[in-house]
Amino acid sequence: MPTFAIAFPTIDPVAISIGPLAIRWYALAYIAGLLGGWWYARALVRRPGLWSGAGPQPTQTDLDDLLVYAAIGVVVGGRLGYVLFYNLPHYLAQPAEILAVWKGGMSFHGGLLGAALGVVVLARRRGLPVLTMFDLAATVAPIGLFFGRIANFINAELWGRPAPDFPYAVVFPGGGPVPRHPSQLYEAFSEGLLLFALLALVVRVAGFRRPGLVAGVFAAGYAVARSVCEFFREPDPQLGFLFGREVSALEGGVTMGMLLSLPLLAAGLFLIWRALRREPLPAGGTGAAA
Numbered sequence: 001m002p003t004f005a006i007a008f009p010t011i012d013p014v015a016i017s018i019g020p021l022a023i024r025w026y027a028l029a030y031i032a033g034l035l036g037g038w039w040y041a042r043a044l045v046r047r048p049g050l051w052s053g054a055g056p057q058p059t060q061t062d063l064d065d066l067l068v069y070a071a072i073g074v075v076v077g078g079r080l081g082y083v084l085f086y087n088l089p090h091y092l093a094q095p096a097e098i099l100a101v102w103k104g105g106m107s108f109h110g111g112l113l114g115a116a117l118g119v120v121v122l123a124r125r126r127g128l129p130v131l132t133m134f135d136l137a138a139t140v141a142p143i144g145l146f147f148g149r150i151a152n153f154i155n156a157e158l159w160g161r162p163a164p165d166f167p168y169a170v171v172f173p174g175g176g177p178v179p180r181h182p183s184q185l186y187e188a189f190s191e192g193l194l195l196f197a198l199l200a201l202v203v204r205v206a207g208f209r210r211p212g213l214v215a216g217v218f219a220a221g222y223a224v225a226r227s228v229c230e231f232f233r234e235p236d237p238q239l240g241f242l243f244g245r246e247v248s249a250l251e252g253g254v255t256m257g258m259l260l261s262l263p264l265l266a267a268g269l270f271l272i273w274r275a276l277r278r279e280p281l282p283a284g285g286t287g288a289a290a
Contacts, residue, residue: 006170006179011154029151030074033144038067040140050207056128058136069122070137073114074144075101081110085256087238108145108226109260115141131211131271138218139199145222146192153184160186160232175234183233190225209280216271223265230257 016023041063044050051057058066082105083091083098091098115137123133152158156172160181163169169179195218202217233255235241241253 006168008156008170008172013155025154026151029147030071030144033147034067034071034074036143036147037070037137037140038063040143041066041136044136044139044203050203058126058128058133062122062126062128066119066122066133066137069118070115073116073118074111075106075114077114077117078106078108078111081107081113085110085260086236090238107260108148109264112264129211131215132208135208135211135214138215139203141218142192142196142199146188146196149184149188149192153182153188158184159234160184161234163232180234181232183229186232187226187229190229191222195221195225206280210275210278212271213275216268216273216275219264219268220272221268223261223268226261227258227265230255233257 011025013024013026014022015025015028042060045058045060045063048057079098079101085107087105116134119133119137120130122128123130156174159170159172159175160183162178163181164179166179166181168182170182171177171179198221199214199218202214206213208214235253235255239256241255242259
């Protein structure tokens with residue numbers, strides 16, 4: 001083991017085992033992210049000062065149902081996104097494995113699309129402003145991202161690129177003897193904690209009176225954070241680097257994560273531009289956002 005390497009801590013990926021029932025940390029991370037986001041959303045709804053003029057305000061019942069819609073969207077969208085973007089030839093050859101989610105394989109970008117569709121469906125059914133509901137969902141999303149990346153680290157998956165001289169590099173099981181960047185923790189910090197703090201600041205300053213602003217900051221912020229972290233993350237072995245291996249001094253080729261983040265960045269910047277060019281909804285008004 002190289003001098004600077006840190007041995008991977010012995011963590012059983014199964015958190016709780018009761019007879020044949022095994023509950024994995026990854027499943028608990030999804031549950032913690034969804035419940036944490038639900039609790040935070042309920043707290044935000046109870047602050048009327050954030051909603052004045054932002055159109056019909058979601059009720060606690062709406063948020064309870066949003067949890068279900070988002071959960072279904074994240075799981076279905078995340079799985080289909082992984083199948084389509086990351087390993088399509090394999091699943092075309094073995095279509096029965098598409099349903100084998102317990103074997104791993106989820107895509108954030110696919111899960112985001114699925115969750116967004118769930119938000120749209122719920123908003124339309126309840127007569128709620130779609131963009132404002134996007135803002136609310138975006139505000140709480142980093143909670144799930146944080147727990148998800150921590151679960152990736154516990155599972156010793158999606159590890160980073162070789163870093164033999166980095167003092168906090170980790171030797172991951174299955175990653176060979178080479179010490180690597182703990183890129184999962186980088187993502188937990190940037191896509192989770194840092195983005196959460198940024199969105200909380202935007203909500204504190206602007207509330208939800210500029211429909212689409214919070215969602216735009218989330219989309220653009222995630223795209224930037226994910227792209228930066230991709231320079232430290234080992235690309236998926238079945239894909240490798242896209243469009244060559246060298247794009248900067250960091251010696252990082254373009255990856256699928258970077259490619260999928262480009263339209264997310266563009267959408268985020270558009271939403272920010274659209275929200276800022278309009279006058280904020282007046283306090284105490286009843287305007288709606290579409």
